[in-house]
Each structure stands twice: as C-alpha cells, then as structure tokens.
Amino acid sequence: MVNRERDARLGGEGVLYFGGVAAGISHEISNILNIINELAGLQHDIAAVAAGCGDARVGRIADLADRIKAQVTRGEEVNRRLHSFAHSVDEAETTFDLVELFALLAFLEGRPARLAGVELTVRVPEHGVSLHGDPFSLLLAVHGCVDAALRAAGSGGRVDVEAERHDGGARIRVACGAPLPADVTEAASASALRAGAASWGATVTVDPTTDTPRSIVVTVPATSARASRTVGDRPPEEVS
Numbered sequence: 001m002v003n004r005e006r007d008a009r010l011g012g013e014g015v016l017y018f019g020g021v022a023a024g025i026s027h028e029i030s031n032i033l034n035i036i037n038e039l040a041g042l043q044h045d046i047a048a049v050a051a052g053c054g055d056a057r058v059g060r061i062a063d064l065a066d067r068i069k070a071q072v073t074r075g076e077e078v079n080r081r082l083h084s085f086a087h088s089v090d091e092a093e094t095t096f097d098l099v100e101l102f103a104l105l106a107f108l109e110g111r112p113a114r115l116a117g118v119e120l121t122v123r124v125p126e127h128g129v130s131l132h133g134d135p136f137s138l139l140l141a142v143h144g145c146v147d148a149a150l151r152a153a154g155s156g157g158r159v160d161v162e163a164e165r166h167d168g169g170a171r172i173r174v175a176c177g178a179p180l181p182a183d184v185t186e187a188a189s190a191s192a193l194r195a196g197a198a199s200w201g202a203t204v205t206v207d208p209t210t211d212t213p214r215s216i217v218v219t220v221p222a223t224s225a226r227a228s229r230t231v232g233d234r235p236p237e238e239v240s
Contacts, residue, residue, distance in 0.1 A: 015136070019089035026083040033075050040068040081107040088136045093227045098129035098163055098170055105139060105161070109146050117155030120146070123162040129170045133224025137199035144193025145174035145216040151189070152180045168222040179212040193218075201225025 044065035050058040084104050106122035113120035131138070142161070149159040158177035163170050185193060185204050193216075197204050202220045206213035221228075 015089050019086045022086035023083060026079055026086055029079045029082075030076070033072050033079065037069060037072045040065045040072065044069075085139075088139060092134045092137075093132065093224075094135065095130060095132045096135050098131055099124050101135055101138065102161075102163060105142060105146075108139070109143065109161075112147070113150060113159065116150045116153070117157075118150050118153045119158045120150075121158075121160045123160070125163050125165070125170075127165065129163065129165050131170065131220065131222060131224075133227045134199055137196045137224070137226075138220065139196070140192050141196025141200065141202060141204075141218055142172055142174070144190050144196060145172075145218060147192065148180065148184050148187070148190055148216065149174050149176040152176050152178050152184070154178065166219060170220045172218040172220065173207075173215050174218075175215040177214075179214060180206065180216070182206075182213065184213065184216065199224060199226055201228070 044062055047058040047062035047065065051062070081104060085108060088104070102122055102124045106120075106124070109120060109122065146159065146161060150157075153159050153176050160175045161172070162175075163172045165171075181187065184190060184206060193204065196202075197218060200220055201224060202218050205217045205219075207215040207217055
C-alpha cells in the first residue's frame with residue numbers, strides 16, 4: 001500500500017515536471033521563432049531596396065522571405081498549442097471552459113488523425129461550459145475515446161467529436177463511422193480513457209448498447225470527483 005501511494009505521488013510529480021519542462025522549451029522555441037521572423041523581415045526590406053535599384057533578381061529573395069515568415073506564423077501557432085498543453089497539468093483543481101479545452105483537443109488529435117488517414121471533426125460547444133477539476137485528466141479521457149475511434153475507423157474513415165451542456169456538467173460524444181468493438185472501453189488500449197474518467201468520476205457508455213456500438217459517450221460532472229473529495233476534506237471555514 002505504501003508503494004502504491006508513493007508511486008501515485010511520484011507519478012503526479014512526474015507529470016508536473018514534464019509540463020514545466022515542456023512549457024520552458026516552448027518559451028525558448030518562441031524566442032527562436034521571433035528572431036527568425038525579424039531576420040526574414042530584414043531580408044525582405046533589403047530585397048525591396050535592391051529591387052528599387054533595378055535588380056529584378058531580388059524578387060526571388062523577397063519571395064523566400066515571405067515563405068519563411070509564413071512558416072514562422074505556422075510554427076508560432078503550433079508552439080502556442082504546445083504551451084497550452086504543457087500548462088494543462090499546472091492545476092489539478094481549476095475552473096476552465098470546455099470551449100477552450102476542445103480547441104486544444106482539436107489541435108492535439110489532428111496529427112494522429114492525419115497519420116491514420118481519418119477525417120476528424122471536433123465541434124466546439126456553441127456556448128461556454130464551465131467545469132471545475134483537472135483539465136489534463138479530461139483531455140486524457142477524451143484522447144482515449146478518440147484513439148479507440150481512430151483505430152476502428154481506419155484509413156478513409158471518419159470520427160466526429162462533440163460536446164453539449166448536460167445536467168450542469170457536459171456530455172461528450174465521440175462517434176465513429178465504422179463499428180466499434182463491443183468491449184472498446186475495457187480494451188487495454190483504453191487505459192487513458194479509464195484513468196481520465198476515473199479522476200473526474202465520469203460515466204462512460206457506448207451507444208447503442210444493444211447492438212454494435214458506433215459512439216463512446218463520456219458524461220462529465222460540473223465538478224470532478226477528485227475536486228469534490230478535496231472540498232469535502234477541508235474544514236468549513238476553508239471551503240467558504
């Protein structure tokens with residue numbers, strides 16, 4: 001029992017360490033991209049002056065500078081998402097909007113979907129859904145659903161992810177264009193789904209339940225189970 005408690009503590013510390021390092025690296029990448037962008041701008045300005053002196057060949061240099069700046073813009077967006085993901089482990093108990101989390105989810109799951117040849121659509125909730133708990137655990141749970149759906153869909157398939165407000169919390173549905181295995185939520189590959197859902201006290205079901213399922217549904221409370229237990233353990237004067 002002692003070993004399990006120690007492993008759990010070290011696991012949590014490991015996640016925080018990983019997130020902190022990733023966030024720091026993200027800052028460094030941002031600094032590098034800023035320098036490249038400034039140099040590309042200087043290159044463009046020099047080419048413009050040379051073109052004004054009648055040298056038509058510098059047009060190719062100006063075009064190259066524009067292409068570099070376009071890639072820097074793309075790199076900045078990727079790095080911004082990396083930074084958001086790194087900071088998702090900062091707080092195990094925080095209030096966040098599911099809209100923002102789904103925007104990050106769409107980015108994170110986009111590459112695995114492209115590699116699998118699957119068309120992935122992530123529909124961000126139309127209205128804000130405020131939740132309190134560990135955003136990283138919820139990302140982990142939904143990732144487990146998407147991963148299972150991508151495996152089932154196969155190349156040329158389709159996966160749709162959507163969420164809606166439900167009973168104060170949220171209901172998240174990951175739908176697959178192909179049938180899912182009947183035991184999809186119990187498979188060894190679904191460990192991320194089970195770990196994230198357990199942290200939230202979320203319920204996980206498949207739909208339909210009486211036939212070959214094509215959707216995994218995660219029903220999430222407004223406040224995670226872990227956060228609720230923490231509040232319950234505090235003295236009344238600390239909760240208010």
